[in-house]
Amino acid sequence: MSTHREETENTPARADGEFRVRATELDSQDPLAHYRQHFIGTDTPLSYLDGNSLGRPLKRTAEDVAAFITDQWGGRLIRGWDEQWLEMPQAIGDQLGRAVLGAAPGQTVIADSTTVVLYKLIRAALAAVNDAHRDEVVLDIENFPTDRYLVEGIAREEGLTLRWIQPDPAGGVTVEQVRQAAGPRTAVVLLSQVAYRSAHLADLPAITAAVHDAGALVVWDLCHSAGSVEIGLDDAGVDFAAGCTYKYLNGGPGSPAFAYVNSRHLGSLRQPIWGWMGRKDAFEMAAGYEPAAGIRGFLSGTPAIFGMIAMQGTLDLIEEATMAAIREKSLRLTGFAVDVFDAWLAPLGAKLATPRDPALRGSHITVDHPDFTKATVAGLWDGDVIPDFRAPHGIRVGLSPLSTSFGEVLQGMAAIRARLGG
Incomplete structure (x- = not known):
């Protein structure tokens, strides 16, 4: 029989208090905690758990943009x-490669939207394969809609066959699934490193090797990994x-995407959208398109300067903090969120739709519950707790390591529990 003392120690109030103490201790011991003060809004009571969709702006960004104007x-x-x-698309591309992507200079450029960049890369990859017998593209049904729509459209244009991988919705694509799907007919494999x-x-090195073993090329979508996990493209x-810059890189709404092309491909490839900025001399205004050498040839239209100015501040912070330290904090943040989920939300019927193994997850967790709707998230927003909703019944809790505190996570999870009547 339980003693009165044991019953008291296991009350919800005690568990709540323990989590509050733990969050305070984690914040006080966090070597990256001081970076939070660089972001606008972190001194308010609001709990922002959507940095994996749109990162907070830096205070420096307001000054940089004003000085630019x-x-x-x-x-x-x-x-x-x-x-x-x-020169900014290449200069900032090189800094992004150095600080975040694990890419040597001359392989990364800032340009266009993620959708346009992915289109360019997929079409360029298909042209590089140049083998009529390789008429299949491998992708997964859980990938972000833009990726799927693009490949469906390209396949219709080119008469290609799509080979779909069906991963665990609460997990992602595995090396073994790629080995089974990729074969002698595979031209290109398109995957996301972190499932949205x-x-x-995903195991990027092992999957890349598996694709190459099949004689195919790989295109990685890094939208949910750039700035939150170590990547190592080279x-x-x-x-x-390809990837966006408005999530963990804090470039702002609609900030331009980036394209990475391995140097071994740059000498022979042409991307399909020929625009004046990708020409060898943009201001020559001459007849005929002659692509610029190297990664600059993947530009098309006029660069989006404002977005690049905004992301420079974050790239400077990342270089100072290091991606290794950022990843370590990300693991602590998601680990803490999972522990709170287990204690507070699982007893209320919620399911964790994210891998429990820390090595297999990026910097957000998804919580499913039959009662979660868009209206649920709207109610949270009204109370200054900002996660996002992912159909059919998931709430995504996004944790941006440089700007998110452990106390902020606890506050947000408490609000989600309250919405479930806990």
């Missing part, structure tokens, strides 16, 4: 293109990669 745009006017702006819903972290021998 006054000194560069306003002061230098059109001269800015010759003096600095034309479940946060499953070391893994990745062919192509």
Whole structure:
């Protein structure tokens, strides 16, 4: 029989208090805690758990953009293109490669939206294969809609066959599934390193090797991994990669995407959207398209300068903090969130739709419950707790390591529990 003392020690109030103490201790011991002060809004009571969709802006960004408007745009006017702006897509691309992607210089460029960049890379990869017998593209049914729609459209244009991988919705694509799907007819494999819903972290090096063993090329979508996990594109021998910059890189709404093309492909590839910025001399205005050498040839239209200015501040912070330390905090944040889920939400019928193994997840968790709807999230937003909703009944709790505190996580999880009547 339980004693009165044992019953008292196991009350919900005691568990709540223990989590509050633990969150305070984790925040006080966090070596990256001081970076939080660099972000706008972190000194308010709001719990922001959606940095995996749109990162908070840096305080520095307001100053950088204001200085750009006054000194560069306003002061230098059109001269800015010759003096600095034309080189920014490659200069910031190289910094992104160095700080985040594990990519040597000359392989990364900032350009377009993720959708446009992926289209360019997939079409370029298909052209590089140049084998009529390789008429299949491998992808998974749980990937982000843009990725699926793009490949479906390209397949219709080119008469290609799609080979679909069906991963565990609460997990993701495995090496074995790729080995089974990729074969002598495979031209290109398109996958996300971190699954947008479940946060499953794919084994990028092993899957890349498996694709190459099948004689195919791989295109990685890094939207939910760039800035939250260590990547190592060069070391893994990745062919192509794309990603956005408005999540963990804090470039702001609609900030431009990035394209990575391994140097071994740059000498022979042409991307399909020929625009003036991708020409060898953009201002020559001559007849005929002659692509610029190297990664610059993957540009098309005029670069989005404002978005690049915004992300520079985050890239500087990442280089200072290091991706290894950022990943370590991400693991602590998601581990804490899972522990709180187990104690508070699982008893209320919620399911964890994210891998429990820390090595197999990115920087968010997804919680499913039959009662979760868009209205549930709208109610949380009204109370200044900001996760996001993913159909059919999932709430995503996104944890951006440089700007999210453990106390903020606890506050958000408490609000979700309250919505379930706990």
